[in-house]
Amino acid sequence: MAKQKPPVKKNQTIELSFQDLTHEGAGVGKVEGYPLFVPYALPGETAKVKVVKVNKNFGFGKLLDIKEVSPERVEPPCDVYVQCGGCQLQHMSYSLQLKMKQNQVKNAMRKIAHLEDVPVHPVLGMEDPWRYRNKVQIPVGERDGELITGFYQKRSHKIIEGMDRCVIQDEVNDRMVEVVRRMADRLGISAYDEEHDKGVLRHIMVRTGQETGETMIVLITRTEELPHQEELVKEIHETYPHVKSIVHNVNKKKTNVIFGKDTKVLWGNEYIYDNIGDIKFAISARSFYQVNPPQTKRLYDTALEYAALTGGETVVDAYCGIGTISLFLAQQAKKVYGVEIVQEAIADAKKNAKLNHIENTEFYVGEAEKVMPWWTAQGLRPDVIVVDPPRKGCDEDLLEAMITMKPERIVYVSCNPSTLARDLRILEDGGYETKQVQPVDMFPQTGHIEAVAEIRLKK
Numbered sequence: 001m002a003k004q005k006p007p008v009k010k011n012q013t014i015e016l017s018f019q020d021l022t023h024e025g026a027g028v029g030k031v032e033g034y035p036l037f038v039p040y041a042l043p044g045e046t047a048k049v050k051v052v053k054v055n056k057n058f059g060f061g062k063l064l065d066i067k068e069v070s071p072e073r074v075e076p077p078c079d080v081y082v083q084c085g086g087c088q089l090q091h092m093s094y095s096l097q098l099k100m101k102q103n104q105v106k107n108a109m110r111k112i113a114h115l116e117d118v119p120v121h122p123v124l125g126m127e128d129p130w131r132y133r134n135k136v137q138i139p140v141g142e143r144d145g146e147l148i149t150g151f152y153q154k155r156s157h158k159i160i161e162g163m164d165r166c167v168i169q170d171e172v173n174d175r176m177v178e179v180v181r182r183m184a185d186r187l188g189i190s191a192y193d194e195e196h197d198k199g200v201l202r203h204i205m206v207r208t209g210q211e212t213g214e215t216m217i218v219l220i221t222r223t224e225e226l227p228h229q230e231e232l233v234k235e236i237h238e239t240y241p242h243v244k245s246i247v248h249n250v251n252k253k254k255t256n257v258i259f260g261k262d263t264k265v266l267w268g269n270e271y272i273y274d275n276i277g278d279i280k281f282a283i284s285a286r287s288f289y290q291v292n293p294p295q296t297k298r299l300y301d302t303a304l305e306y307a308a309l310t311g312g313e314t315v316v317d318a319y320c321g322i323g324t325i326s327l328f329l330a331q332q333a334k335k336v337y338g339v340e341i342v343q344e345a346i347a348d349a350k351k352n353a354k355l356n357h358i359e360n361t362e363f364y365v366g367e368a369e370k371v372m373p374w375w376t377a378q379g380l381r382p383d384v385i386v387v388d389p390p391r392k393g394c395d396e397d398l399l400e401a402m403i404t405m406k407p408e409r410i411v412y413v414s415c416n417p418s419t420l421a422r423d424l425r426i427l428e429d430g431g432y433e434t435k436q437v438q439p440v441d442m443f444p445q446t447g448h449i450e451a452v453a454e455i456r457l458k459k
């Protein structure tokens, strides 16, 4: 049979109507059944589009001119929305964002997990979906002899010009980035020059505890020394008393990874504190801490509800970070075992347990996929397992260990619906049943969605 040629050509300009959205928020329109993905187009719209890439089964277009505008289209408040690419959904109403994300999770359940009937609830969204991020990591560069800070332009390492705020960032963090940049500039500290691998300041990281108002500043340099360190540190903490910790991290490698291995406190505490619900957390520079605390509380409350603890259970919290979920669980369980790969995070987890006078937790450093089979061999048989892996999902050895341990309930917290669905299929085949999935919008204005799944051992 002769292969059908795509009905469009590269660089052709066409008029296209949009019916759907990809999971990244691009509009989907079809020419004779051939789908074209067009960023910033919305369902219900008709637009002039330039075809920019033609693959065998689908292509990409660039939005030129919208003829019929969707009522869901809104003006993005960010001045550098298109250059930046950090947010993908600012041009659509928040209610459409939530619908799109619910569909994304439903589609993953249907297409990847082959679970047609699992209830996927409406997304728990934010009342005010702006300025929610508690942490910023921003590159430092130089233009016309002056230090500049800003995110990289999409698919490049060129800092966006004139970027002085980020509308999803906590205002305190925005301000502190500017303050540190100006002070460093005045003191003559140079920016890291990636191309020639010279210069000093690579990134500024700022994290603020939204409940406590405490701020940590991390200065990441290429060099062992931070010139004018004492003046810089003194000026920051004397002017801004909410800054409780100033940290120096050295990263000598030519790499995209932001942090290097060596971290030392220049001034103040090694930690800042923040609260989620009634639990207090100490957070150090390198530790993972969810970026949207009010939504984190809703996420953990859902995880706790699905864990259905009565006080007598043994629980495992795999990928436990600084023990956030573990400590919530521990309040309602007999014993919680946490495992996490980052050593500093486990030190924080132990500290956090003490800080909150919680005595029924044990935390271990290690790869969850190795520690869990070892626990299984030791005879540990938890009643409930909670997993909260990175985007790539759970390792197969860990899924196998869970199936062998046979807990009554598994709670899967996920930041990637595709890997969640892949892993749910494995658990279903291993004797488990997915009861319900609750998406939580931890990252408004972006295409990301978090979800919690309740999974029970089949009777």
Ligand SMILES: C[S@@+](CC[C@H](N)C(=O)[O-])C[C@H]1O[C@@H](n2cnc3c(N)ncnc32)[C@H](O)[C@@H]1O
Pocket (backbone or CB within 6 Å): 288, 289, 290, 318, 319, 320, 321, 322, 323, 324, 325, 339, 340, 341, 342, 345, 366, 367, 368, 369, 388, 389, 390, 415
């Ligand atoms: C999505 S975070 C969840 C952390 C924590 N549950 C929370 O809510 O703050 C995933 C965590 O998994 C850790 N991690 C990544 N790979 C791991 C592995 N193979 N074994 C154990 N932990 C791992 C990361 O360091 C990170 O802290």
